Amino acid sequence: MRSSTMLNLLIFVILTCPIATIAISCPFTTKWNVSVISGVPNNLVVHIKSGDDDLGNHTIPFVGDYSWSFCEKVGGHTLFYGYFWWGSKIQSLDLFDEAISKKCYFNVGTEHCYWFVTPKGFYVNAHPSGGGEFIKHWD
Template identity: 40%
Template sequence: MTKSFFILLIIFLYITNAYQGDLAVMTEYYTEVHIVDALPNNDIPLTFHCASKDDDLGYHHPKVGDDFHFQFIPRIWFGHTLFFCHFWWGNKQANFDVYNHHLDVYCSWNVNTISCFWKVQGDGFYMGPSLYEVQKMHDWSQ
């Protein structure tokens, strides 16, 4: 009886602590992802569709220079947050994760914000902590 009670108490404390950890994260920081159309011109329009397991961010048709961005509170316990996008530009396309916890190293960290910037260019996709500090991450496929 005592052993069973002790095991149940440990499980209860673990679950309660994990849940409170997620609540603490909600008040401490959030993540924002920016996708900037840096293509050469608007002659061939860019289209992309982004989603996560829980949220569909829809289809977007930005103009050159437009900054589509979204914010979320990352999940740390019970799985990690992941957002992916599919991009089309003329006869080229690409699809990949625009956010997962492994990509945090390419983002900037502020007091309560993680900012990740994606720059869509004619030769591929660049990511970094700002639009001026990016590195190539993906190519277009045909």
């Protein structure tokens, strides 16, 4: 009797593991990975938020990065924005919304959006190669 209970438990675990994996993966929307990469000398400080999440302050060293992942909301109304500090310079901008997603979207499953922060300003790209489309100057 004990071995049949263990067998049933094992079968249950095997059958429910794929369901748990689906729940973490974004079965109905796109999964996004967004990275902020610092190309400025000295530390870059960024505070990233959305309507649902406050990812907090992060200090990014020169050529360092901060990345996060999320499932896009159904209907495409996902917004992440950031406040940036570099020395005496300050800037805020949207890091992910519907318009930005179109600059990063390649229909390959998990999508990637890379932000490159330089002394000139902020660039977005779908590839980690640097550069990309210029979006905004520092204030």
